[in-house]
Amino acid sequence: MKFSARKAAILGVLSSAMALGACAKKAPEELPPPPVSIPTSTPSTGPTGPVGPTVGTQGHFEQAVGSSTTIFFDTDRFNIDSTDAAALQTQAQYFAQFPQVNFTIEGHTDERGTREYNVALGERRANSAKNYLVSIGVSPDRIRTVSYGKERPVALASNAAAWAQNRRAASVIISR
């Protein structure tokens, strides 16, 4: 089962990604990334104006791509489906706009697997996300991967909804 609530929000923004079709596992590489609104790094000039997150922080990345920082997987799977592809395309556009930013993809699993296998599975998921980003133009030199297996859940219940949220690959900006 997919955790779909957050994905619905993603798809609302990325309407062009919907055109890929529900069955598409990978977006054709020649397709341009969907248009998204990326905040610029221009700092506020007014003395009393709000100062937003700066480039090179996770906050800036999250503000720019929303829930697209993270993609989700089916049980025991590591493939990039069309929803994942749309989120990664959003990420790729951000990374194209801010070439100075490097990042880590953290691979995770749900708790319903044995510990060692889950470390290997999380590694596979992180690499799936990385490979997709590289295939659409992000330099592999900017991407680090790490698997936490089932050791770092974000949803703490033991039910299908929580497990779906935990089967994920999350992109995290490497702060300098």
Next chain:
Amino acid sequence: MRILLTISALVALGAAPALHAQDEGSPLPDEATSTAQADDQSGVGTETVVGSLEGDDLEIAIAAFAPERDVATPANADGTRALGVELARVITANLRNNGLFRPTGPDTLPRPDFGEIRAPSWGVWTSRDSEMLVQGYVQARSDGQLVVGCYLFDVALKEELIREGYVVTPSDWRRAAHKCSDLIYARLTGESPFFDSRIAYIAETGPKDNRVKRLAVMDSDGANHRFLTLGSATALTPRYSPDYSKIMYLSYVDGNPRIYVYDIDSGKQTLVTENTNPTLAPRWAPNGNSILYSMAVAGNTDIYRVSVNGGRATRLTDTPGIDIGGSYSPDGRQIVFESDRSGTQQCYVMNADGSNQRRISFFGGRCATPEWSPRGDQIAFTRIAGDFNIAVMTPSGGSIRVLTNGWQDEAPTWAPNGRIIQFFRTTRNSGRSSLWQVDLTGRNERRLPTPVDASDPAWGPIRP
């Protein structure tokens, strides 16, 4: 029942080396704790005993060990007489916790004098229920060492069955009790001993989304407990080397999951591989000369073997997918491991050189974390079929028996004699984890007392 010759040799037991700890090389403050109280109620009060005793459990009385003279000893603040009581209490707890005996401890028994140890006062014992009697003595030698004598008698036959003596440093007095327990267990069951052994595991604290996971070690009965790492880096899946000189485990100390070899004497840690790929699932060869590890390269995980002294690693699997774990048969010729090359986690056996890989699990669920029994005749594994349970099967995958019924029981590890399996159990929702053990028949399931939550038990062999 196996016939054993009576042994009267004095076995010298070396002092346990001091343990040092490090996360990122920092020394561990002295926070070693001893959790198992050596009294009659110890262990039992904090455990959940699920299994039922069999009707033919042997009644055995363990009397307080008599001091030659009651003198001061570093092993007990109250002297050698009090130490003798403690020795008998440790033996009583050991024998109670495996379901084969009905032991009666020293606190409700007459206390024989030193002169009675070799020649029991039969009249005192024949009037009681016990079929077997354990007596012993403690002697503080002038060189500072302790001598502990251990005697087993058949009360009905009024006969000595076996005896042994041990020379120990006072800090190691518990080893004498474990050796004596092993002597009694082996003589009365015909099985190999297992009490004089240690367990490495992962101590867990903190909330489910921020668990602190530390490397920890303890004796087989939970005593002499120590945390070896501080917890600043997540530690997982420890394995004692066969000679207890090293522990291999996975640590995130550099931010990535990687296997380290931790030398207990020096406190030095070395990486198993010099490259930057993630490594996991460390395993020792039975002779301790080589190790198995799994390494992920671009998301694909395979099993490798390398000499414990380093050098070039040999890749043993090459299928796309996750090949991990690896547990040697006791003769070192074969390896059982897990692979999802078929689409789901299943157990496979290969020759030690990687040849002749063949799937052995076909029961409809998933097969994970296989561990070859020290006796060679069984493989324990995590059986995933809805819930996670501990099960055993033959090395060809037959005769599967499910031994536990928790919601999530995983990662079996064998007692040195192959008769008992420990594993860890995770509680639904809370994520709390604890160590449990069950015998090969599925009986006598009990929780092991640990100071905090615990996972990934790894039972070492009989101590050298």
